[in-house]
Amino acid sequence: MQRIESHACFGGTQEVWQHESGTLGCTMKFGVYVPPHARERDCPVLYWLSGLTCTEQNFITKAGAQRHAAEHGLILVVPDTSPRGVGVPDAEGYDLGIGASFYLNATQAPWDSHFRMHDYIVHELPGLIETHFPTNDGCAISGHSMGGHGALVLALRNPGHYRSVSAFSPIVAPSQVPWGQKAFATYLGDDREAWREWDACALIANARERLPLLVDQGDADEFLTVQLQPERLQAACAAAGHPLTLRLQPGYDHSYYFIASFIGEHIAHHARALSA
């Protein structure tokens, strides 16, 4: 594992690391923000999953999250959005293949040999983080759009693993919307029963843990009505008695300007759960 960037930032360091991932069969990069507190004590970790087309760079350069992580003493871990590089299959379009993993374990060829982002983020990456950084045993997860879907699904599939979860503009019901249907048909095949295991709205019905969900959604989001449909999450949570705080933020769109405006509140939310 090799550090390829390091920048002083709000008293800590914003770093980028590169390593060979056994789970994904390729070289992966991830961003880590190490807050100043980490010089003196072990810190909890917030994993951030980015959206379609992103790499590990988008969130670390645009969200302004380091300021809040420095304030609360959280380590931020920001993986890439898919396997990438020589031998990794890709497809036409920004919404499939590289940059568009949907954070699942693919079952269909040729995707199944590399596209195992669930296992990478839940198992392989935390092992590396715990070995190389001063972490305590608390972790949380958040993300945006496809990464908001990823955060919700990883938390719902892995009860006990995350102390808190939040999302910005998540794809809450991928089985029901074009982005998700295209990806799931490709990565998981045509059996729609298999899709339910990677769909937050479907998982909520049988969730073993009632981890409260914090979701921010801009009401001027250009993907709101076709791809995001937060009312489906509201209905699923209401039916299952699952705690949800869904905030429709007036005037906000799908961009990092939206994330930057509210990331401080999300980090404070996670910091509360991680220090409890």
Place this chain on the structure above:
Amino acid sequence: MQRIESHACFGGTQEVWQHESGTLGCTMKFGVYVPPHARERDCPVLYWLSGLTCTEQNFITKAGAQRHAAEHGLILVVPDTSPRGVGVPDAEGYDLGIGASFYLNATQAPWDSHFRMHDYIVHELPGLIETHFPTNDGCAISGHSMGGHGALVLALRNPGHYRSVSAFSPIVAPSQVPWGQKAFATYLGDDREAWREWDACALIANARERLPLLVDQGDADEFLTVQLQPERLQAACAAAGHPLTLRLQPGYDHSYYFIASFIGEHIAHHARALSA
């Protein structure tokens, strides 16, 4: 003048506008952050000048300045770093031509017909801003690297125009360092007397207004010893009795991670001057 981007951001709006510049003879873009206060009252303006290779996008996406502008009620105006587009001369290298105006008025052909960024930023752009946005009569200026040079030089050349000035990692003595010597020889010709009019350290000796300078400089900046040399600014200010707060920030480099870490303090500095 046409608005080509608008995003809700920290309760205000981050916008990008495009217009035909008479001064520069080309189409120009600039970013404007309009804080929530602007719905109710006129606000002062902070102009930000970016560094080599940047456009109007770098600062507005990476610095996290909107949070602080929203807090203090400042309008942020972020021009592009040079004329750009069909007919605008360019040169080999990132440090000359497009993206590398050095914020001066060129006197040498073929640059003199377009490279008049001083006049654009001091005269043409403020006219547009005052016409289209709810401004009061206070303005300030800041910038990074080549733009830090620009901020210092524009403030020193135009006494009374700016209420406050600050810079991150500025090129304080362009006549003495490779970046500046290459640009000045090209844009201003070989007469080094003419260079003194665009060199902060030279201008300080004869400054008519003792506007205090706030400068932050990372001590791990990769350009520190060859291109930046803040000790020259310190010496020039000491010799002239010009007020300077120069802060060497330990461990910080030349990146936007440095700017993001301290932009809040700079905006607070300008807000104090603009409300006084």
